[in-house]
Amino acid sequence: MSLSLVWNNEQDKLDIDEQFIELLDKLLQKAGEAEGVTEGEVALTFVTDDAIHELNREYRGIDRPTDVLSFAMNESLDEEMDIVYELEEDEELDELTDVLGDIIISVERAEAQAEEYGHSLNREIGFLFVHGFLHLLGYDHQDVASEKVMMGKQEAVLAQVGLVR
Structure with missing residues (x-):
């Protein structure tokens, strides 16, 4: 296995094209290389402010939208292990441990911040x-x-x- 990006788009303010995903995958590879991480899966989801607001309130107890949320699999792996040990196939355990976690980005918040900081949305x-x-x-x-x-x-x-300022 290698370091891979799986993505999902749950917003309609920004058209997410393959060229942009290739750029993000390149960032993932460079960041992984810098940190010595060569294997694993990162799930990225693009959402609205309303969606990230709900997640922020539910999981962090903060009642406002934010720009990015991360949910590391290693933080919840112990909780999942009880379920996984009941599985009969070792492959399913391997799949679970290969997942690094989820990253959720509010496109609306990113647009506002790009304008505020004077750089590109990319x-x-x-x-x-x-x-x-x-x-x-x-x-x-x-x-x-x-x-x-x-x-x-x-x-x-x-x-x-x-991607410099």
Whole structure:
């Protein structure tokens, strides 16, 4: 298996074409390479502000929309293992452990932020995608030092594919 991107579009504000998905896949490969992650599946879903608002409220207890949410599989793997051990086929266990997690991006929020920061929508969504991927790997930005590390990693990956400010 290799590092793969599976995507879904649940919004209609932005037309998601194959060229854009290829760019995001390239970002995933570069970010994975930088972090030593060569295998696994990342699920990416594009949603509306309303949809991400609902998810943010349900899973984080924050009653407002946000730009990106990440749900790392390794955080919930222990909960899933009781179910998986009941399965008879080892392949299904392998499939579960190969999934790194889900990244959900609000296209509406990304559009607003791209305009606010004065860069392209591709750059903003790329930034949010890499940000979400790093969260799947356990990175966080709860303090100045960890935010600096995470931001540096994000910018380095974006620069490799030409998505600079």
